[in-house]
Amino acid sequence: MPGKDGQKYLCFLPKVEKAKGEKPIVQQNVTSMIVETEKRIKLKTPDELLEVLKGQCLVRQEGWWSYEFCYHKKIRQFHVEDDQVVQEFILGRYDSEATSAFNQNLSDVSTLKDPRSKDASQRYHAHLYTNGTTCDLTNEPRETEVRFVCSEPRAMITSFTELSTCKYALTIQSPMLCKHPLFQEERPVWHTINCNVLHKDQKEKKPEKEKIDDDGIIMVTEDKGSAADDTEG
Numbered sequence: 001m002p003g004k005d006g007q008k009y010l011c012f013l014p015k016v017e018k019a020k021g022e023k024p025i026v027q028q029n030v031t032s033m034i035v036e037t038e039k040r041i042k043l044k045t046p047d048e049l050l051e052v053l054k055g056q057c058l059v060r061q062e063g064w065w066s067y068e069f070c071y072h073k074k075i076r077q078f079h080v081e082d083d084q085v086v087q088e089f090i091l092g093r094y095d096s097e098a099t100s101a102f103n104q105n106l107s108d109v110s111t112l113k114d115p116r117s118k119d120a121s122q123r124y125h126a127h128l129y130t131n132g133t134t135c136d137l138t139n140e141p142r143e144t145e146v147r148f149v150c151s152e153p154r155a156m157i158t159s160f161t162e163l164s165t166c167k168y169a170l171t172i173q174s175p176m177l178c179k180h181p182l183f184q185e186e187r188p189v190w191h192t193i194n195c196n197v198l199h200k201d202q203k204e205k206k207p208e209k210e211k212i213d214d215d216g217i218i219m220v221t222e223d224k225g226s227a228a229d230d231t232e233g
Contacts, residue, residue, distance in 0.1 A: 011195040046125040046183075049176045050148060053155060058172065060157035067091075067160050069170060075129050075144050091168055092129025092144040099128045123183050124149045124171070135166035144168040150183035151175065 002008060053071040060067045068076050071094075078088040103126065124147040132142030144167075151158070151173030159171040177183045 009195040092132040150178040
């Protein structure tokens, strides 16, 4: 771009491919990166990172109802009046077997994403809570899928959703999961535009496919075999 003295520059734009839907290309698939990393360093599993929640209960109030999640124990929905619980439902008790089976059946955990999160691409780790209070509408026990997502600054319930009759999803932001690369946000690839000073004796020698914009910058689209390099940032 022009300098303060009006000097013009010859700039080479990197050739950037776009994914389907014109979305920016992101870095190497996180899952494959982790496989390579685990060959050298043993990473803690999501469950090992979540162990700091043992013995803790998280509470969220939404209007009439309050929701209490106790790690590896149970989830309950209740209403309080005059400091006393006057109505209560158990939305599920921790089911280790169902949780293990659910996670083992995933072909690629990186595709497990929460459409209700602020970031629709946000990955989560799931625990299943089953055998809750019997539902009046289905005559089946209530159950909840707990979704742990990487988010700062502290552990807390961020949303409660009824997926279908008496089947729920509880999302919990869990900063401890951010230590695992699988749950870290994917970053777009940055490309460098290389510019060289355009000397006066070069002004008449215009390269192929060049475009001169209103600011006096000559932009050259990079073709195959071009000497200009693009770098990631």
